[in-house]
Amino acid sequence: MRIMLVEDDENLCLTMEFALKKVGHDIVGMANDGEAALNVYRDTNPELVIIDIILPKLHGIDVITKIKEMNTDAKILVTTGASHDSLIMKAMDSGAKSYLTKPFGMNDLITEIEKMK
Amino acid sequence: MKLFPRVFSYVIIFLIIYSISSAAMVSMFSDTVIKEQVYDNLKIASDSKAHHVESLLHEYKVGVESLAAISELSNSVNISRDNDVRISDAYRQVNLSLSVFHAAINIRLIDLNGTTIVSTSRHPGESPVNISTLLSFAMNTTYMGPIHKALHHNISTMSIASPLRVEGTTLGFIVVSFGAEDELFQILTERSGMGDTGETYVVNSDGFMVSPSRFVNDSVLNLEVDTDIITMWHEYIIEDSDSGIPHYEHNPDYDENKVMIYEGYRGVEVLGTHEHIESMNWLLIAELDTSEAFQPVDDMVLFIGITTLIIIITGGVIAFISVRNFTRPILEIHEGMREIEKGNYDHEVQAMSDDEIGELALSLNSMSFRVKVAKKALEEHNRELEAQVMERTRELSERMKGSERFRIATLNMLEDISETKMELENSEKMYSSVVNTSMDGIFIVQSNKVRFVNSSFMKIMEYDEGELIDKDLNDLFHGDIRGFIQDLYDPRGDGDIIPELFETLFLTRSGENVPVEVRTSKMTYEGKDAIINFIKDLRETIKLEVGIADALSQLQQSEKRREEFIDMAAHELRTPLTAIKTYTEMMEEGYMGTFDDEEKEHLEVLGKSIARLNDQITGMLDASKVIAGKLKSEKVLVNMKEITEEIVEQLDPLFHKKNQILKIDVGDINPILATPDLMRNVMMNLISNANKFTPASGHIDIRLFSIEEELHVEVQDDGIGISEENLPNVFERFFIGDRSLTGHQPQLGLGLSVVRVIVEQHNGRIWVESELGKGSTFHFVLPMMKEVTVEMKGGKQ
Known part of the structure; x- marks a missing residue:
């Protein structure tokens, strides 16, 4: 699957890239903030976007909304470390298909991606 | 709409609809009749002309055929005869025929080679019908040639050819030309x-x-x-x-x-x-x-249109007159009714028609007459009454003279009263000294004028006493409420309508609007009714209220920021944990090379540590929220027995794993008023701690019972216990138990500090009894519902 990662923690971003490549996914783009995320999405048009809700520059919810405006069929998986139910609900309302709460491990990640297919 | 225009408009509408519809019908009918006549005339003309032309052509054809039958002419082409004889015979016969046959202008005889043998024309030239046409069409029958122009005359001609037969064999042709102008065109141009x-x-x-x-x-x-x-x-x-x-x-x-x-x-x-x-x-x-x-049709339509217009106009005039005659008596009656309404009973209705309307007019006249008579009788009666009243009045004034001596006695009494009044004035002076030193502003109002003020009131209003006395009541108030105030203090009104307590705005000398609280009371001032007003300046109070509201809003702001910070912190802590967890799982799943059994055990420890760290973060977050009162949601009736059983069931696998013996003992208890989730949190902490700090095959006893309307919960274990020096710190935040004895990191700390906050928020208390190495007993007590209240809540009545 052609996947794009949006995560402000660079280490976690690289970790996810490493892990997903190991199981055969294609990481087409990575972004560390909301604005960069939109540019990378436009350039790479990935099949799946894994995105953290709390992001610098542009909030994750806004990024999801804009991606959905560009492509209504975009598949989006959100990740969050805050235990704010309302924030997850907002992300799902904006068009995210599923979510993962941090800390998730490799198994959770792979299972959730399988479900998105 | 009035009667006359209404009736008139109905008649006119009827007239218009009737005339237009009949006009339309007549014009449609005559249109059909006229058109049919025109068509018939045209048809008859064409029919008769066609018949005429057909019979003329037939006459020509028969003529030519009869010529062809004359032997002198047919012999002219019989080559077996003497040439000179047959030509001269034929020539004679042809000329004879031409003189008999009026319409013919030329007759010629032609042999099968196309050679003209005989012609009546002096310039025979070529035959008007060429030989090939003749051979094709005239061998056995008569051929009617088309109209053509004669060769030398530009005259319209038509030629008819017929075969010349000798003994049944066609040997030549006779061709006769006719001038079309003479007969044929005459028919058509007639x-x-x-x-x-x-x-x-x-x-x-x-x-x-x-x-x-x-x-x-x-x-x-x-x-x-x-x-x-x-x-x-x-x-x-x-x-x-x-x-x-x-x-x-x-x-x-x-x-x-x-x-x-x-x-x-x-x-x-x-x-x-x-x-x-x-x-x-x-x-x-x-x-x-x-x-x-179609000229006649157009003429007819115009005629019908004009006729219709005339009918509508004359009909309208007639309708106008008759409707007016019909409605006039009704209008007269209407006029009469109005006069009676005004009280003019002398008016007589003139609507004299000999129908129901006339009768109505007569009854109206009779009615107004009767009313007139009744009214006169009434006036007479009134005059009599007036005379009686005057008589009674005179009698009364006689009697009043007798009461004069009572008045003198009353004057004497009044003298006594003035002495009492002196005493009253003294007490009034004392009263005013109290009033003048009052902190509240006081003023007295009589007949909408200020009659008395104290010094506090002068201070509020920024006026001297002289300026305030006799001031109009309205001038004390803020402009917008003056009218309202006048109503409040209206001396004519019932005194009870003055509210005893209200807030309003006073207008001071400097133009400031001062918010005040006014208390009013009725009193007697200098012998007359008055209202005393006690004024409290609200300026300071309002300042204080605004300050409190600001402080409250700032507090809420900072509370919100604190929550956001906690959420952010949890997020920041969990993000790196995710990376660690992912790597660990990758190693466990074999994506990072192979590990031996010992290394795998280490990996397991790593996994457990990550889980524990996340629990710590969650615990810290929950603790912060509890302490901030975040989880303080609505309290409902909670059955602690059910909650305890629920938690024990959840934790059952853990007890099983360590083969521990668990005992639950529930006495006679009532529900408590609490937040269910928080109670679950408390029980979860206490029971899971007991599980963790009790070795395998240990005992755990849970007891729920009541003493003096209080719920007691005890969780006892025979585990590692807590040392005496640590005992006071068990419920403190971030307390970590004695590591050296347990051999692994204990899980008290955050959990128990949250438990204490929850219990205290529910108006309860919590404590622990423990001895190192022998076990611990955690106690907490919560207020319990009374039996009666429970029944009320349950709606059993």
């Missing part, structure tokens, strides 16, 4: 009864006119007629395959009697009909311009 634009003309199968047009010069064989009627006719001309002569074949859909309207060859709309002339394959057409044909 136009009596055709009006100014009517004509009849003939068209050949090529579409050319073969008769003179009424409107175009030199039309014969020059004018092509291409109108709809010709197009239609052409569709029914079928070439005869045997003879090659076009002929007309009747089609059942083609109605010869039909009269059509179409654009004529002059470009003018015409009404036309046609007849087919079979012997020549011609079409005879009779036409009349529609403008002329």
Whole structure:
């Protein structure tokens, strides 16, 4: 699957890239903030976007909304470390298909991606 | 709408609808009749002309055939005879025939080679019908040639050829030419009864006119007629395959009697009909311009229109007069009623008609007369009453003279009262000294004027006493509420309407609007009714209220920021944990090379540590929220027995794993008022701690019972226990138990600090009894619902 990662923690971003490549996914783009995320999405048009809700520059919810405006069929998986139910609900309302709460491990990640297919 | 216009408009509407509908019917009917007549005339004209032409042509044909039968002429082509004799015989006979046959202008005899043997023309030239046509069409029958121009005369002619037979064999032909102008065209150009634009003309199968047009010069064989009627006719001309002569074949859909309207060859709309002339394959057409044909229809429509208009106008005038006559008595009665309404009973209604309306007028007149009589009687009665009243009044004044001595006695009493009044004035002075030193502003109002003020009131209003006394009450108040205040203090009104306590705005000398609280009370001031007002300046109070509101809003702001910070912190902590967890799982799953059993055990420890760290973060977050009162949601009736059993069931696998013996003992307890989730949190912490800090095959006892309307919960274990020095710190935040004894990191800390906050928020208390190495007992107590209250809540009544 052609996947794009949006995560402000660079280490976690690289970790996810490493892990997903190991199981055969294609990481087409990575972004560390909301604005960069939109540019990378436009350039790479990935099949799946894994995105953290709390992001610098542009909030994750806004990024999801804009991606959905560009492509209504975009598949989006959100990740969050805050235990704010309302924030997850907002992300799902904006068009995210599923979510993962941090800390998730490799198994959770792979299972959730399988479900998105 | 008034009566007259309403009735009149109904009549007019009826009249208009009736006249217009009958006019429309008449015009439709006459339109049909007139058109039918015009069509019939045209049809008759074309019919008779066609018949005429047909019989003329037949006459020509029979004439030529009879000539062909004369032996002198047929012998002229009989080569077996003496040449000179047969020619001279033929010549004589031909000239004789020509003089008899008026219409013929030339007769010639032709042999089978096309050679003219005899001709009546002085310049015989070529035959008007060439030999090949003759051989094709005239060998056995008479051939009717088309109209053509004579060679030397430019005269329209037509030639008829017939075979000359000798003993049954055709040896030559007789060709007779006829001038068309003399007879044929005479028939067609005879136009009596055709009006100014009517004509009849003939068209050949090529579409050319073969008769003179009424409107175009030199039309014969020059004018092509291409109108709809010709197009239609052409569709029914079928070439005869045997003879090659076009002929007309009747089609059942083609109605010869039909009269059509179409654009004529002059470009003018015409009404036309046609007849087919079979012997020549011609079409005879009779036409009349529609403008002329339908003139009678237009005239008729105009006539009907004018007639209708006249009917409406005269009908309207008649309706106006009769409706006015009809409604006049009613209007008169209406007028009479109005007069009676005004009280004019002398008015007499003049509506004298001999119908129901007349009767109504009579009854009205009689009624008004009766009212007049009754009214007079009433006036008489009133006068009598007045006289009686005057008599009584006079009697009363007689009696009043007798009461004069009572008045004198009263004056004496009043003197006594003035002495009492002196004493009263003294007490009033004392009273005013109290009033003047009061912190509240005080003023007295009498008849809407200020009659008394104290010094505090002067201070509020920034006026001297002299300026305030006799000031209008309204001038004390803020402009917007003056009218309202006047009503409040209205001395004529009932005293009870003055509110005893209200807030308002006073207008001070400097123009400031001062918010005040006013208390009013009725009193007597200097012997008259008055209102005393106690004024409290609210300026300081309001300042204080605003300050509190600001502080509260700041507090809420900072509370919100704190929550956001906690959420952010949890997020920041969990993000790196995710990376660690992912790597660990990758190693466990074998994505990072293979590990031996010992290394795998280490990995397991790593996994557990991550889980524990996340629990710590969650615990910290929950603790912060509890401490911030975040989880303080609505309290409901909670059954602690159910919650305990629920938690024990959840933790069952853990007890099983360590083979611990668990005992639950529930006494006679009532529900408590609490937040269910928080109670679960408390029980989860206490029971899972007991599980963690009790070795395998240990005992855990849970007891729920009540003492003096309080719920007691005890969780006892025979585990590691807590040392005496640590005991006071167990419920402190971030307390970590004695590591050296347990051999692994204990899980007290955050959990128990949260438990304590929850219990205390529910107005309860918590404590622990423990001895190192022998076990611990955690106690907590919560207020319990009374039995009666429970029943009330349960709605059992």
